[in-house]
Amino acid sequence: MTGSTRPPSKFLAAIAQIQEMIKTDRLQSGDKIPSERELSDRLSIGRSSVREALRALELLGLIETRRGEGTYLRDFNNHQLVPLIGAFIFDGDPSKEDVRDVKAILELGCLAILSRKSGADFTRPESSFEQQIEAADNKLLRNIWKIIADYAGSEPDNERLKELLAAAKQIQYLKHQ
Amino acid sequence: MTGSTRPPSKFLAAIAQIQEMIKTDRLQSGDKIPSERELSDRLSIGRSSVREALRALELLGLIETRRGEGTYLRDFNNHQLVPLIGAFIFDGDPSKEDVRDVKAILELGCLAILSRKSGADFTRPESSFEQQIEAADNKLLRNIWKIIADYAGSEPDNERLKELLAAAKQIQYLKHQ
DNA sequence: GCTCTTAGGTGGTCTGACCACACAATTCCC
DNA sequence: GGGAATTGTGTGGTCAGACCACCTAAGAGC
Structure with a gap:
């Protein structure tokens, strides 16, 4: 028993750090955020985990990804959320x-x-x-x-x-x- | 131009199919959903993509994962959502x-x-x-x-x-x- | 000048390999 | 026989590498 508390998953860590990065760099809606590979490097987290974080944020409508171009911060007009949650809660x-x-x-x-x-x-x-x-x-x-x-x-x-x-x-x- | 519409991403397809599966099998809160590997098999989608879908659903508070045990449907007491969105919208x-x-x-x-x-x-x-x-x-x-x-x-x-x-x-x- | 080709970067996906963990069956010892 | 230790198997967690599809911009050719 090391007594060490289980560190938060890389997935959650990635989300937190991406948020932090956005805040620190004062990124605005429409701005581009670093590529998955660069995030993976900078955060020392595998690209898979970075992607899991990004996909989750995308589902929340907080970012937008464009294949071949990059990932962009999005304005808060959350299309996905209500239908998605609705589909789960109600039948x-x-x-x-x-x-x-x-x-x-x-x-x-x-x-x-x-x-x-x-x-x-x-x-x-x-x-x-x-x-x-x-x-x-x-x-x-x-x-x-x-x-x-x-x-x-x-x-x-x-x-x-x-x-x-x-x-x-x-x-x-x-x-x- | 082939005229073929771009198929929805595997990530979104996975979410949809998982939702469908939950509905079809009448899974309730607390029930276990198939393992990542089994989902990957049944949906013919790579485990990475399945994981991206599951992580997103987890962030939404719709499922809960327990390492070594499995993934479970969760009651809708969404802990993550408001703080997370709050952190983005407000400073x-x-x-x-x-x-x-x-x-x-x-x-x-x-x-x-x-x-x-x-x-x-x-x-x-x-x-x-x-x-x-x-x-x-x-x-x-x-x-x-x-x-x-x-x-x-x-x-x-x-x-x-x-x-x-x-x-x-x-x-x-x-x-x- | 203009168009076309090409090279590089980006997200999208899959695969295989580990690790850490939880649980159950099995084995072992008393 | 009964309890404890061991092992096996299945699960999520993570990583690295490999492709593919796509976009953009720089360069080549006219």
């Missing part, structure tokens, strides 16, 4: 109804944040939802919304939003503790 | 405030769905949020909530929820079109 695609509800919920929440910011008597502004989401200034919310909206289609669906808003207004919250 | 972790807001938003939305179902004058029920999320019967909502709650910690945070609910009640929705 197939998530119900369209569910997706629309979740989208409306996020938008309702966005409006609630804006309302909280600007005080009482908040009126739904006229701007597009992209703008409202930006105004809410919550990156996590924005990104989740983007994923869902991408999947649901970005037609407004004001009806559903109004419906949920009306429902929300009926909620009597019990204070108790 | 580091998403703001705690943001995470708490999104969690509250999802819970507010859950209540709104329940309210819509049970008609007017809905009172926030006493049961735990797990139960309420289940009652809302929206798997997508449930799973997103699980991810966020896992990250935020599952302490109730009723204050934030009430705050957003109050804000939502102030929203005057403009009908126009």
Whole structure:
């Protein structure tokens, strides 16, 4: 027994180091990252392991690979994630109804944040939802919304939003503790 | 120009086929999936490519691998996803405030769905949020909530929820079109 | 100048070889 | 016989090398 803790797998190490490299070198969306062979050299990790890391990041939509050219950092418009996860969790695609509800919920929440910011008597502004989401200034919310909206289609669906808003207004919250 | 469309990469094909296999064989969480070598054989895909697919699925939190034992289907409590994506999108972790807001938003939305179902004058029920999320019967909502709650910690945070609910009640929705 | 060829670099894939580990069957000793 | 040590087999983890398909740019030829 050496007492040495098992080192993290090369695969995870590669992901971490690639992330670190991106951060250190201040790489932006669209920038090229080093080739697999160079990464393998620089990180002293076999190319297979580097590839496993890159494939995983690719599946997450974080990078994009172009055969014959290289690997590029990608903007966060995650195409793969929701369908992929959906396919695993549900037996197939998530119900369209569910997706629309979740989208409306996020938008309702966005409006609630804006309302909280600007005080009482908040009126739904006229701007597009992209703008409202930006105004809410919550990156996590924005990104989740983007994923869902991408999947649901970005037609407004004001009806559903109004419906949920009306429902929300009926909620009597019990204070108790 | 042969006109032949480029076949999807073996890597993606492997993911698809593994998913298909899981579905066909009705594998549940905790079940073991075939070994890498067997998958390689059955799918006629090199072990490297199978591994790339498995690593990606592992990073997504969909499977779990245990050296010396095998690969197992995992319950969907995605540890990796949010931190990983967070690390890429934000420069580091998403703001705690943001995470708490999104969690509250999802819970507010859950209540709104329940309210819509049970008609007017809905009172926030006493049961735990797990139960309420289940009652809302929206798997997508449930799973997103699980991810966020896992990250935020599952302490109730009723204050934030009430705050957003109050804000939502102030929203005057403009009908126009 | 322009086109065509060529060389080099890149990702995509496969194979074979090890290692580290976990489990079960087997053997061995008492 | 029963328990402990050994071995065998299967698994994931990793690496190195070899091709292939593809893209780009530099060079050759006109």
